Amino acid sequence: MPKVKTHSGAKKRFKRTATGKFKFAHVFKRHLLTGRTKKRKRQARNSAYVPDAHHHQIEKLLPYKD
Numbered sequence: 001m002p003k004v005k006t007h008s009g010a011k012k013r014f015k016r017t018a019t020g021k022f023k024f025a026h027v028f029k030r031h032l033l034t035g036r037t038k039k040r041k042r043q044a045r046n047s048a049y050v051p052d053a054h055h056h057q058i059e060k061l062l063p064y065k066d
Contacts, residue, residue, distance in 0.1 A: 007061035014050070014058055016065045022050040022058045 014022045026044035033041060050058050 004063045006064060010058065010061035011065070014062060014065070016062070017049075022055065022062075023047050024050065 014024050017023055025047050028036070029041070029044045
């Protein structure tokens with residue numbers, strides 16, 4: 001059986017926590033921020049966790065992430 005490749009985009013975006021959840025940073029925080037509300041920009045500063053419904057998809061992209 002050949003090795004499974006890790007998804008290059010996913011490995012830059014997701015980190016696995018000690019409990020096994022996947023943590024990620026919010027997107028849309030680089031430029032064109034004047035058109036966005038303060039609330040939206042403030043909430044995008046914080047990191048978030050991948051919902052349980054999508055957890056299996058990230059695990060497929062990151063097979064060796066421990």
